[in-house]
Amino acid sequence: MLPDKLSTTLHSSNAAGIDLATLTPGFSDTVHDSQGVFRALLDALSRPGKIVSIDAVLPGFEQDGGTHVPMAAFAALLALADYSTPVLLQHEHRGLSDALRFHTGAPLTLDLAQAVFAYLHDAASMPPLDAFSLGDPETPENGAMLFIRVDSLEHGTPMTWRGPGIRDKQSVHIAGVPASFWHERALLASEFPCGIDCYFVHGGSVIGLPRTTRVEVA
Amino acid sequence: MSTFAQTSAPSGLATRQEWLAILARTPRARMKEALDTALDGVSPPEFDWLRAPDIGLAMVRGRIGGTGDAFNLGEVTVTRATLRLRVREGRAAVGVAVHMGRDKERATLAALADALLQTPAFEARMHEHLLAPLAARITESRAQKQARAAATKVEFFTMVRGD
Amino acid sequence: MYVAVKGGERAIERSWDLLAVNRRGDEAFPELSVDQIREQLRLAVARVMTEGSVYDEELAALAIKQAAGDLVEAIFLLRAYRTTLPRFGYTVPLDTQAMQVERRISAAFKDIPGGQMLGGTYDYTQRLLDFSLLAEGGLRACNTDAKLASASKQEPKQEAMPRVLALLDKEGLIEQEKMHDDAPEPGDLSREPLMFPVERPVRLQNLARADEGFLLAVGYATQRGYANSHPFAGEIRHGEVAVELEIEELGFAVEIGDIEITECQMINQFAGSSKVPPTFTQGYGLAFGHSERKAMAMALVDRALRAQELGETVAAPTQDPEFVLYHSDNVEASGFVQHLKLPHYVDFQSELELLRRLRAGMEKEAQHEQQVPHVQQEPSEENAA
Numbered sequence: 001m002l003p004d005k006l007s008t009t010l011h012s013s014n015a016a017g018i019d020l021a022t023l024t025p026g027f028s029d030t031v032h033d034s035q036g037v038f039r040a041l042l043d044a045l046s047r048p049g050k051i052v053s054i055d056a057v058l059p060g061f062e063q064d065g066g067t068h069v070p071m072a073a074f075a076a077l078l079a080l081a082d083y084s085t086p087v088l089l090q091h092e093h094r095g096l097s098d099a100l101r102f103h104t105g106a107p108l109t110l111d112l113a114q115a116v117f118a119y120l121h122d123a124a125s126m127p128p129l130d131a132f133s134l135g136d137p138e139t140p141e142n143g144a145m146l147f148i149r150v151d152s153l154e155h156g157t158p159m160t161w162r163g164p165g166i167r168d169k170q171s172v173h174i175a176g177v178p179a180s181f182w183h184e185r186a187l188l189a190s191e192f193p194c195g196i197d198c199y200f201v202h203g204g205s206v207i208g209l210p211r212t213t214r215v216e217v218a
Numbered sequence: 219m220s221t222f223a224q225t226s227a228p229s230g231l232a233t234r235q236e237w238l239a240i241l242a243r244t245p246r247a248r249m250k251e252a253l254d255t256a257l258d259g260v261s262p263p264e265f266d267w268l269r270a271p272d273i274g275l276a277m278v279r280g281r282i283g284g285t286g287d288a289f290n291l292g293e294v295t296v297t298r299a300t301l302r303l304r305v306r307e308g309r310a311a312v313g314v315a316v317h318m319g320r321d322k323e324r325a326t327l328a329a330l331a332d333a334l335l336q337t338p339a340f341e342a343r344m345h346e347h348l349l350a351p352l353a354a355r356i357t358e359s360r361a362q363k364q365a366r367a368a369a370t371k372v373e374f375f376t377m378v379r380g381d
Numbered sequence: 382m383y384v385a386v387k388g389g390e391r392a393i394e395r396s397w398d399l400l401a402v403n404r405r406g407d408e409a410f411p412e413l414s415v416d417q418i419r420e421q422l423r424l425a426v427a428r429v430m431t432e433g434s435v436y437d438e439e440l441a442a443l444a445i446k447q448a449a450g451d452l453v454e455a456i457f458l459l460r461a462y463r464t465t466l467p468r469f470g471y472t473v474p475l476d477t478q479a480m481q482v483e484r485r486i487s488a489a490f491k492d493i494p495g496g497q498m499l500g501g502t503y504d505y506t507q508r509l510l511d512f513s514l515l516a517e518g519g520l521r522a523c524n525t526d527a528k529l530a531s532a533s534k535q536e537p538k539q540e541a542m543p544r545v546l547a548l549l550d551k552e553g554l555i556e557q558e559k560m561h562d563d564a565p566e567p568g569d570l571s572r573e574p575l576m577f578p579v580e581r582p583v584r585l586q587n588l589a590r591a592d593e594g595f596l597l598a599v600g601y602a603t604q605r606g607y608a609n610s611h612p613f614a615g616e617i618r619h620g621e622v623a624v625e626l627e628i629e630e631l632g633f634a635v636e637i638g639d640i641e642i643t644e645c646q647m648i649n650q651f652a653g654s655s656k657v658p659p660t661f662t663q664g665y666g667l668a669f670g671h672s673e674r675k676a677m678a679m680a681l682v683d684r685a686l687r688a689q690e691l692g693e694t695v696a697a698p699t700q701d702p703e704f705v706l707y708h709s710d711n712v713e714a715s716g717f718v719q720h721l722k723l724p725h726y727v728d729f730q731s732e733l734e735l736l737r738r739l740r741a742g743m744e745k746e747a748q749h750e751q752q753v754p755h756v757q758q759e760p761s762e763e764n765a766a
Contacts, residue, residue: 018630020302020312023268030272083470084572102300102630103269105470239623239636274467276626276637277569278436279474280589280667282581283558284544284644288474289567289582291589291667292434294624296469296637316626318638320437360481366529367483367620370499374491 018098026078026103028057037079044199044208049161049170051153053205069096073119073147073201080145081106081117088115090122120148123177129184132196140193143211150200151176153207163213172207174200182217189214222353222360231345232353234335241331242317244352246324253327256347262330262340268312269300271322294318299325303333311336404449418442427641427670428452432711433459434571434590436640436669453592453711460712463571473625473634477644477667478544481621484671487545488614489648495542500619502673545616546646546663555648555661579702584686588679589667591709599685599699600678607697608685612664615648619671643668645676649684654692662691 027033037056044052056075074096081087083105089097096119100106109115112131120126126148135143150156156175159182162168177200188195188211195211209215222240225232232240241249275293282289298316305311313333315325331348334340405412419426419442429441433456441459448454484500487493499505549555567582575587588596603610621639628635645666653659664684666676688700698704708714 017632020268020300020630021310023302025266025268028270030270083468105629234631235633235635242635242637243639272467274469275435275463276469276624277471277571278624278640279472279567280477280585281474281558281560282585283546283646283663283665284477285560286558287560287564287567287582289585290471290569290571291475291586292431292436292669293463293468293571294436294472294638294640295440295466296626298469300630312630314628314631316628316635316637318436318624318640320439363481363483367498367500369529370484370501372497372499 018102019094020102022095022098023102024061024074024095024099025058026099027075033057033075034079037075041076041079041199041206041208044206045165045197045210046208047165048163048208048210048213049166049172051205051207055204068149069093069119069121070149070201071204072206073149074099075204076147076199076201076206077106077117077119078103083107085116086111086114088112088118090118090120090126093119093121115144116142118144118146120146123148123150123181126181129181129188129196134188134191134194134196136194140195143194143196146196146198148177148198148200150174150202153200153202153205158218160216160218161209161213162216164210166213174207179217182215185215222356232349234332237335237349238314238316238332240349240353240356241315241328243356244328246321246327248352248355249324249327249331252348252352253331255351256334256340256343258343258347260340262334263303263305263337265301265303265313265330265333267300268302269298271297271299271315271325273297273320273322295320297321297325299329301326301329301333303337305337404447413446415439415442415446418445424671425450425452427668427672428593428675429455429459431669431672431675432456432590432592433463435459435463453715457712457715470626472637473627475622475624475640475642477618477622477642479622480542480618480642480644481639482542482618483621484619485542485616486614487616489616490545490548493542493545493548495540542618544646546648549615549648549661553660556651556663558663558665575706577703579706581683581687581690584702584706585665585667585679585683587706587709588682591679592711592714593672593675593678595709595711595714596678596682597674599705600681602697603681603685603699607699608688609693610647610649610664610681610684612681612684613648614677615646615663617643617645617673617676619643619673641670643670643672643676645673645680647677647680647684651691662687 033056037054040052040054044050054072054075056071056078058071058075061071061074077087077100081100081104085106086109087100087106088109088111097108101108106117112118112127113133115132118132132144132146133142135141152173152175154173156173157177159172159174161170161172185196192211197211198209200207200209222236225236227233227236244252274296276296277293278291279288280291281287296316296318297320299314299322301313303311303313311333313329313331313336315328315332317325317328331344335344335349419438422442422445425445426438426441429444429452430436430438432452433441433444435441440462441455444455444458444462445452447458482495482498482500484502485495485498487497491497546555546557550557567586568580570583570586570590575583579587602608604612619642621641623636623639625634626637627633643666647664647666648661649664651660651662662684664680664682664687666679666681666683668675668679682699682705685697685699686702686705688695693700695701
């Protein structure tokens with residue numbers, strides 16, 4: 001056999017093998033479940049501020065298996081990620097990274113600029129937003145998509161959201177997101193069409209925040 | 219991996235990489251037959267799917283000039299499956315199947331065979347009654363093809379100008 | 382501009398019915414099975430897999446049956462079907478050196494290690510229609526097999542078959558294609574559109590999926606002087622190669638089966654430059670199944686398209702990547718040519734109106750000139766459109 005360099009699927013920040021003995025199962029019906037999750041995510045991003053629940057069947061998913069990774073985040077990444085979308089995990093989550101690598105083939109990365117998707121478990125200490133890929137004028141869709149775990153989608157910092165997908169205005173309350181996030185995000189508005197899109201995740205639900213929404217923090 | 223009848227392992231038993239190559243080349247009916255023979259009436263352990271049989275594509279790559287940098291040639295259909303045996307004690311073997319084509323049942327059988335080959339209780343019988351005959355079948359089929367092709371080899375001869 | 386035309390659903394459904402009847406043909410004869418097509422029309426299956434860009438003999442055979450033998454239509458079906466399947470990843474690049482060779486020839490060298498192996502080929506047949514094939518010849522097949530079997534018993538084991546082009550390398554007379562450690566991932570036309578300038582890996586992918594007829598014509602043109610290649614068939618091989626896929630959960634690559642492929646290396650002249658002494662240059666062709674004409678034409682066109690990178694004058698359309706690569710895909714070409722069947726009623730109506738207006742305008746002018754004669758007549762204008 002001719003010598004060859006490693007293929008991209010093995011360029012992983014987690015160089016260790018996947019632990020198949022403890023692997024979290026994925027969708028039981030990959031085709032229909034991922035379509036259902038995609039629909040829900042699309043709905044959330046189209047109607048910013050609306051709380052959308054993800055009714056994916058994920059047998060054996062233990063949110064309290066020590067990691068507290070919300071089911072909605074796991075389901076979203078299962079549905080969206082594939083071998084061509086590097087995923088960044090803010091903290092090392094062996095169970096999550098193994099499951100993502102196995103079920104989606106997604107490469108994991110620690111390079112903020114390379115990440116297509118990022119799961120941010122700890123909003124208070126998340127990286128600066130402009131460190132992520134914002135896309136470029138010809139391909140603004142290449143901007144990163146962030147999944148941010150929050151403490152609540154119903155109580156917390158009161159905000160008013162306006163923009164595409166919102167009739168007039170939407171009142172939104174999210175707990176656990178630092179003020180710096182809103183500040184940094186507002187600065188990115190001038191980069192439009194480049195930018196990042198976000199989902200706030202809690203348990204099995206999400207709120208979508210596309211780059212086009214104007215946020216006013218009360 | 220041109221000879222399937224011999225292994226590179228010092229133990230004399232096929233390595234996992236080698237037996238997966240054998241299983242990938244075994245048609246469904248043969249696999250079923252060989253598995254039945256190897257199990258000899260014993261029920262295999264039950265299992266859970268980590269990845270239920272799944273059909274997709276892999277992009278085949280060639281090399282420029284046969285020796286240079288890679289380029290994408292075209293896709294090939296692939297079926298893959300991963301299961302985990304349910305065992306009461308010890309480490310549960312994980313069986314993996316990946317092969318060309320679109321045959322979920324074949325992937326199930328191959329993944330099961332792979333798992334059993336890693337399970338002490340079944341290992342010996344699997345090597346002797348499943349792998350060995352399957353390997354022999356592939357080797358024989360290749361030898362036959364090779365022989366037929368060799369029959370078309372040109373034997374140049376020079377005319378000797380006699381006196 | 383396409384007009385939304387209502388009605389015709391019933392006609393379309395009846396058209397489907399008629400299509401099915403035509404495809405089936407006379408029911409007095411047995412229906413073709415997909416297995417028969419796969420086994421006995423292997424070369425059609427090879428073409429459909431290569432240009433459909435999916436190696437799956439059964440799917441290709443099914444497409445051929447469904448398309449009643451129209452291979453471009455079958456290729457379309459296969460391309461459409463692949464969009465429904467997820468992509469698991471990329472294989473390890475094929476090692477054609479390790480091929481289980483059925484056929485291997487070189488026109489450049491007579492005596493080569495491993496010899497000239499003809500394999501099964503139409504090359505030495507006399508192109509006389511074989512009327513014995515009109516009757517099913519089961520017995521005949523038996524005899525042929527027996528002949529091969531007895532001949533093969535006398536043959537020694539197959540010798541090693543190193544690449545012919547490597548033999549030339551000893552004198553440094555032919556450029557060798559080498560792997561570069563820093564080579565970027567090759568572009569993938571199945572995911573991104575063709576963008577210029579095109580690198581060689583993407584050109585080769587385009588040519589691999591290209592219409593065989595088009596490639597053949599362009600290749601032929603290069604031989605007739607459109608590009609100056611003076612090619613020799615360095616090596617052509619056909620046989621089976623193992624396909625390997627890296628499995629992340631295992632941490633190593635596994636062989637997932639074998640594919641039948643045809644590979645061609647063409648040797649071409651290169652004049653050399655002030656910096657580089659004259660050397661032979663390569664053209665490369667690779668296709669699924671037994672597809673020699675395709676692989677050879679691909680190699681000729683590959684070489685022609687290298688004109689710019691080799692510092693040659695780009696003089697012929699065969700050397701112009703925009704001309705060759707944009708028109709090579711028969712699904713695209715067929716789509717655009719056949720789209721002319723879509724209603725263009727409004728378009729045409731406006732053309733008709735324009736033509737009538739122009740004509741009317743001309744007649745008016747002609748009448749006007751008759752009433753006011755000039756000393757010198759202006760030459761009459763032809764239809765401005």
